[in-house]
Amino acid sequence: xxxxxxxxxxxxGIVQGVGFRPFVYQLATxxxxxxxxxxxxxxxxxxxxxxxxxxxxxxxDLTGKAPPLSRITRIESEDTPSTGFPDFSIxxxxxxxxxxxxxxxxxSICDDCLAELLDPGDRRYRYPFINCTNCxxxxxxIDDIPYDRPQTSMRGFMxxxxxxxxxxxxxxxxxxxQPNACPACGPHVWLADKNGTAVSAEDPVxxxxxxxxxxxxxxxxxxxxxxLVADAANQAAxxxxxxxxxxxxxxxAVMSYDLAAIRAYAVTTPDEEALLTSPQRPIxxxxxxxxxxxxxxxxxxxxxxxxxxxxxxLHYLLLSGGFRALVMxxxxxxxxxxxxxxxxxxxxxxxxxxxxxLHNRDIYLRSDDSVVKLIAGRARFFRRSRGxxxxxxxxxxxxxxxxxxxxxxxxxxxxxxxxxxxLSQHVGDLENLTTYQFFIExxxxxxxxxDIEPAHVACDMHPDYLSTRYAKALDDVDVLEVQHHHAHIxxxxxxxRVDGQVIGLAFDGTGYGSxxxxxxxxxxxxxxxxxxxxxxxxxxxxxxxxxxxxAPWRMAVSYLYQAFGKSLLALDLxxxxxxxxxxxxxxxxxxxxxxxxxxxxSLGRLFDGVAAMIGLRDTxxxxxxxxxxxxxxxxxxxxxxxxxGVHRGGMLAIxxxxxxxxxxxxxxxxxxxxxxxxxxxxxxxxxxxxLCEEIREERGLNRVALSGGVFQNALLLxxxxxxxxxxxxxxxxxxxxxxxxxxxxxxxxxxxxxxxRKP
Numbered sequence: 001x002x003x004x005x006x007x008x009x010x011x012x013g014i015v016q017g018v019g020f021r022p023f024v025y026q027l028a029t030x031x032x033x034x035x036x037x038x039x040x041x042x043x044x045x046x047x048x049x050x051x052x053x054x055x056x057x058x059x060x061d062l063t064g065k066a067p068p069l070s071r072i073t074r075i076e077s078e079d080t081p082s083t084g085f086p087d088f089s090i091x092x093x094x095x096x097x098x099x100x101x102x103x104x105x106x107x108s109i110c111d112d113c114l115a116e117l118l119d120p121g122d123r124r125y126r127y128p129f130i131n132c133t134n135c136x137x138x139x140x141x142i143d144d145i146p147y148d149r150p151q152t153s154m155r156g157f158m159x160x161x162x163x164x165x166x167x168x169x170x171x172x173x174x175x176x177x178q179p180n181a182c183p184a185c186g187p188h189v190w191l192a193d194k195n196g197t198a199v200s201a202e203d204p205v206x207x208x209x210x211x212x213x214x215x216x217x218x219x220x221x222x223x224x225x226x227x228l229v230a231d232a233a234n235q236a237a238x239x240x241x242x243x244x245x246x247x248x249x250x251x252x253a254v255m256s257y258d259l260a261a262i263r264a265y266a267v268t269t270p271d272e273e274a275l276l277t278s279p280q281r282p283i284x285x286x287x288x289x290x291x292x293x294x295x296x297x298x299x300x301x302x303x304x305x306x307x308x309x310x311x312x313x314l315h316y317l318l319l320s321g322g323f324r325a326l327v328m329x330x331x332x333x334x335x336x337x338x339x340x341x342x343x344x345x346x347x348x349x350x351x352x353x354x355x356x357x358l359h360n361r362d363i364y365l366r367s368d369d370s371v372v373k374l375i376a377g378r379a380r381f382f383r384r385s386r387g388x389x390x391x392x393x394x395x396x397x398x399x400x401x402x403x404x405x406x407x408x409x410x411x412x413x414x415x416x417x418x419x420x421x422x423l424s425q426h427v428g429d430l431e432n433l434t435t436y437q438f439f440i441e442x443x444x445x446x447x448x449x450x451d452i453e454p455a456h457v458a459c460d461m462h463p464d465y466l467s468t469r470y471a472k473a474l475d476d477v478d479v480l481e482v483q484h485h486h487a488h489i490x491x492x493x494x495x496x497r498v499d500g501q502v503i504g505l506a507f508d509g510t511g512y513g514s515x516x517x518x519x520x521x522x523x524x525x526x527x528x529x530x531x532x533x534x535x536x537x538x539x540x541x542x543x544x545x546x547x548x549x550x551a552p553w554r555m556a557v558s559y560l561y562q563a564f565g566k567s568l569l570a571l572d573l574x575x576x577x578x579x580x581x582x583x584x585x586x587x588x589x590x591x592x593x594x595x596x597x598x599x600x601x602s603l604g605r606l607f608d609g610v611a612a613m614i615g616l617r618d619t620x621x622x623x624x625x626x627x628x629x630x631x632x633x634x635x636x637x638x639x640x641x642x643x644x645g646v647h648r649g650g651m652l653a654i655x656x657x658x659x660x661x662x663x664x665x666x667x668x669x670x671x672x673x674x675x676x677x678x679x680x681x682x683x684x685x686x687x688x689x690x691l692c693e694e695i696r697e698e699r700g701l702n703r704v705a706l707s708g709g710v711f712q713n714a715l716l717l718x719x720x721x722x723x724x725x726x727x728x729x730x731x732x733x734x735x736x737x738x739x740x741x742x743x744x745x746x747x748x749x750x751x752x753x754x755x756x757r758k759p
Contacts, residue, residue, distance in 0.1 A: 006049035006082040009059065013073035014102040014391065015044045016147040019133030021090050022175040023067050028088040031058045035083075038091035039146045041451075043102075049082050069107055069134060069279065073394070073420075090170060093146040102420075103139055103147065103449060105387050106223050106367065108281040108311035110135035112173065117313050118320075123162070128205065128314040129186050129361065133177045135279070139390055140224045140363050141179065145449055149178040153362035160185035179361075187361035189221075189314065194350045196342075205314065208357045209321035217241050219331050219345055219353035223312050224367030224386045224425075225338035226331025226345050228352055233324050238297040241327060244352040246334050248621040251299035253283045253306040253369065254325040255315060261324060262286070262307045265293040272374050280387030281311035282370040294325055303632045306371060311387075314357075330368055335429055337438040340366045365445050366438065367425045375714045376721050381738040382712060383410070385425040390446065392420035393736050393746060396497040400756060403443065403454040403477075404748035405467035407484065407741040409510075409623070411435075413443055413467075414745035415452045416753070421494065421746050422450055423737055430466040439467065458482050458752035460744075462512035480752040484511030484744070485519055488707035489526040491747030495736040496705075501527050502732065503692055503701050505720070508708035508740070509549070509604030509624070518542065520602030520708070523652060523691055525699065528754035535652030535691060537606060538562075541597035543587040552608035552626040553579050553618040557587040558597075559609040563660040571664060574615030603684075603710050606656060610680055613663060614673040624709065630677050631713045638678035644687045652691060659683055678715075685719035693727060705732040707747075709740035 011020075016039050024037040028048060033055065035048035048055060063072055109117070113130045116122040124130045131137070141153040149155060159167060163182050166174040174180045181187060191204040191211075201207035208218055215237040218229045228245065230237040232254045242248065256262045259273055266286035268276070275284050283306040288299070299305050307325070310316045319326060331349055332338045339345035340363040346356060371383040381388075397419060404414040411427040424442050428435045447453065459471035461481045471479050482490075488511075489504030504524040513519035514533075521537030540558045548554040553575045560568040566588060569581075576584070590597045607627035611617045616633055617626040642662035645655030659680070666676050692704050704724050711717045717733065724731045737743035 003052045004049070004082070005052040005055045006047075006080050007055055007059070007077045008080045009046040009048065009062070009075065009077040010042065011046070011062070011072055011075050012043040012102070014069070014071040014104050016145070017104045017133070017138045017178060018069040019067045019173070019175075019177075020044055020070050022133060022170055022173075023065075024062070025088060025090055025170045027058060027061055027065065031055075033058055034085040034088050036085060036089050036091045039093040039148070041146060047080070047083060047085070048088075049085060067134065069104060071102070071391070073102070090176070093148050102392065103142060103145065103390050105139050105280070105389055105391055106137050107135050107279045107387065108309075109313055109316070113313070114316065117316060124182050126203075126205070126317060127183050127186070128189050128312070128317060128359070129179070129181050130313045131177060131179050132173045133175065134173065136177070136179050137223055140365055140367050141361070142449060143364055147178060152178055153364055154179050154181070157181055157186050187359050189357060189359045192346070192356045192358055194346070194353060194356070196346045196356070199355065204357065205317045208355065209318060211355050212318070212323070212326070213321065215240075216354040217244070217352060218355050218357055219339075219349045220314070220318070220357045221342065221345065221359050222314065223363075225340045225363060226349065227328045228331050228349070229318070230327045231323055232294045232298050232327045235295040235297055238295040238327055241329070241352070242297060245329070249300055249625065250622040251302050251304070251306055252327045252329045253308060254294065254298060255308050255310060255319065255328045256325045257310065257316070257319040257323075259309070262309070264324065265289050266305055266307055269374070271377070275372060275374070275379055276307070276309050280370065281309055282372045282387060283308045285371065285373040285382070298327060301629060308369065328369075335431055336434045337428055338366050338368060365425070365442065373712075373714070376718045376733075378735050380712070380734060381736075381742070382740070383426045383742060384412070384423065384738055389425040390422050390450075392422050393495055395419045395421055395494055395750065396499060399750060399753035400456060401452050401454045402456045402458055402749045402752050403447070404458040404745040404752065405460075405471045406745035406748070407460050408462065408465040408467065410738070410740050410742040411439060411467060412742050412745050413439070413446070414749045415446050415450055415454065416749050417450060417452050421749055422446060423743070423746055426742060436466050439470070456480060456752055456756060458748035460484055460487070460512065460748070461514065480755055482748045482751045483514055483531070485522045485524060485708070486526060486531045487744045487747035487751060489524060489531070489705045489747065490528055490751045491737060491743045492705040492707040492732050492734055493526070493528065494746050494750045495734060496732045498703065498705075498732060499528055501525060501701060502703040502705045503695050504531070504705045504707070505688055505692075506708045507603040507710035507716075509602055509710070513601075518598055518600035518602055520600065520604055521606065521654065522601065523688070523695070525695070525701070526705065528750055529758045533651065534695065535654065536601040537603055538647070538653040538655045539599040539601055540656075541591045541594065542600045542605065543590045543597045545596055545598055548605065549608070549623070551619050552612040554587055555605045555609035556612035557584055558591060559606070559656060559660045560613070560664070561588055561591050563657040563664070573613055573664070573667060575612050575618050578618055607710065610663060613660075614667060614676050616673060624712075627710070627713065630680070631715055633674050634677035634681055634715055635672070635674035636678065636715070638675040639682070641679050641683035641686055644683055646687070646691070654687060654691075681715045681719060684716060685723050688720060689723040689727060692724060692729060696729070702728070703730045703732060707734060707739055707743075711739040
């Protein structure tokens with residue numbers, strides 16, 4: 001039989017929990033082949049034999065027709081002796097020692113399951129845990145791999161005969177769907193009051209809907225944790241939620257049943273609608289419509305609203321109650337991780353929620369909603385979490401196994417394995433013990449399910465970050481410190497698969513500099529194994545240190561003092577009418593005596609100072625609020641800019657004093673803040689483009705990497721990208737990980753690897 005072939009095929013990637021084995025089974029059967037497919041700790045292993053032409057076509061179709069949620073990263077095949085399989089079958093999962101398979105992120109409910117959920121004739125009608133191989137939970141219910149039911153939080157639910165039959169049928173879309181369940185055998189929901197006492201209700205979800213309609217606030221257990229839920233059109237309910245959560249002004253995310261509902265209160269583009277309807281279902285930041293149709297308290301003083309579509313069956317059932325939108329904000333105490341456990345939620349959220357919609361499917365690892373915004377034609381992460389994690393970032397080349405511990409704010413951690421970098425879900429701000437515990441849980445969970453035991457650990461240079469202290473307390477590992485802005489630019493280089501040297505513009509609020517000052521407006525020449533600082537925004541004092549972050553008027557005083565000296569007191573500026581004059585004089589005293597006034601080059605603080613000067617914001621309720629409002633105030637049609645001084649004595653220093661004097665002149669001439677804001681943005685775009693051109697002329701570098709939290713500003717990112725592109729630069733920016741500190745662990749990891757390889 002000359003045309004007979006037997007092959008052993010090994011496939012790596014996201015190939016478990018995404019319907020891959022049923023796909024292989026059906027594909028092999030369609031080609032008339034015999035053999036076996038099994039999950040392994042590396043991915044999927046296939047033994048196949050039959051006609052040579054059919055085997056070759058089968059291998060081609062493995063990649064060409066793979067299930068939509070799968071992602072093949074490697075496929076290898078070799079000839080083997082024939083085993084004489086009688087047919088094609090699906091074998092038991094096999095362990096092969098080390099685990100190299102990729103785990104699928106959690107995915108939104110698919111159209112087939114949604115149709116069943118809403119079909120009164122279906123046995124799963126209104127069942128909140130409906131799922132199949134094409135949708136549902138993965139990462140948040142996995143305890144170990146291979147991804148089989150006994151190693152998930154479904155292990156305690158024995159399938160009924162009908163579910164088991166689906167699970168065993170290779171032609172059924174629930175074939176080996178590990179979370180498969182129905183009302184007879186699976187998890188269930190119940191409504192409880194704030195004391196945890198069950199509320200009698202024939203349909204707990206319908207009862208929950210009634211509560212929300214009455215203006216009550218619910219804590220709802222979802223896929224990656226609890227949400228606090230209220231009717232987004234009910235001003236009183238949303239205000240009550242804000243008071244209880246002690247969240248004064250930071251925007252709240254909302255969820256609507258479908259695109260039509262979102263279009264009623266937000267302006268969407270086809271690209272934004274594609275993001276909203278993607279299987280990842282992130283929160284998408286969208287411009288509000290006028291007049292607003294949602295309660296003003298949802299996102300006060302903000303032109304945008306964060307909207308998302310339902311991603312679980314339970315969400316669809318809640319929204320079928322006829323709401324325009326529901327507020328769906330993280331179920332947590334301010335700055336703490338979201339609750340995932342019923343008992344913990346009843347303890348921590350009782351002061352905020354009137355009722356609790358609970359269920360008995362455990363969540364092993366919390367995962368917040370992801371947040372994206374379309375900027376310069378591409379989706380940019382503000383928070384990368386549910387729907388995307390633990391998908392890896394693929395690197396240009398293999399690196400050593402490294403744990404990178406991230407920064408203090410918006411913390412994520414990163415583990416590397418060969419050419420894959422696994423950035424964790426959003427952990428949060430490491431400012432309290434519960435978040436730090438979540439940080440440790442995340443590190444340990446990822447190490448276990450990825451089977452990575454790093455010999456090297458990377459951390460920020462800041463000695464007081466909890467992530468740094470964690471790294472330095474570990475035994476038997478090498479600890480490598482990475483400068484904050486070096487890591488930012490390296491993260492941008494890594495996700496763009498770039499090495500060599502680039503011009504790096506690292507703009508953010510706070511980063512510990514190698515000279516002990518607070519950096520944040522940096523012009524760097526960056527290699528992965530090191531960097532040279534060639535320029536920065538000129539230092540100014542931060543009166544009160546961290547207190548200046550919460551009170552932008554303090555930074556306004558500092559910039560004004562730099563530009564005018566003590567004569568600033570004679571200026572007639574908006575914030576002089578709201579801030580006590582004695583406080584301003586006290587700040588001047590701190591600046592002059594250099595008492596508790598560390599130097600900073602932060603561009604974030606410059607945004608804060610300008611926002612305060614023109615009367616937008618004296619104090620902030622959340623990080624970045626003043627800078628965000630300055631961006632939103634800008635009139636995009638305004639032209640012109642301000643003079644900026646550049647000191648070229650060795651290190652380039654961008655002197656803001658001339659610009660501040662120009663802004664004050666405009667304020668006194670009653671130029672509208674929207675025009676001043678746009679001129680400020682134009683100035684930054686112009687001056688940094690010019691500096692990059694000068695560096696190119698001197699150094700021959702033609703690539704510019706943009707990173708740091710300030711690049712969440714759409715005007716700045718779009719403007720600089722456009723100007724640099726027109727000037728002939730290759731511009732690198734973030735699309736795979738956040739440009740803020742949520743992406744910094746990726747940079748720490750690749751820098752640490754490069755440092756280890758340095759001769």
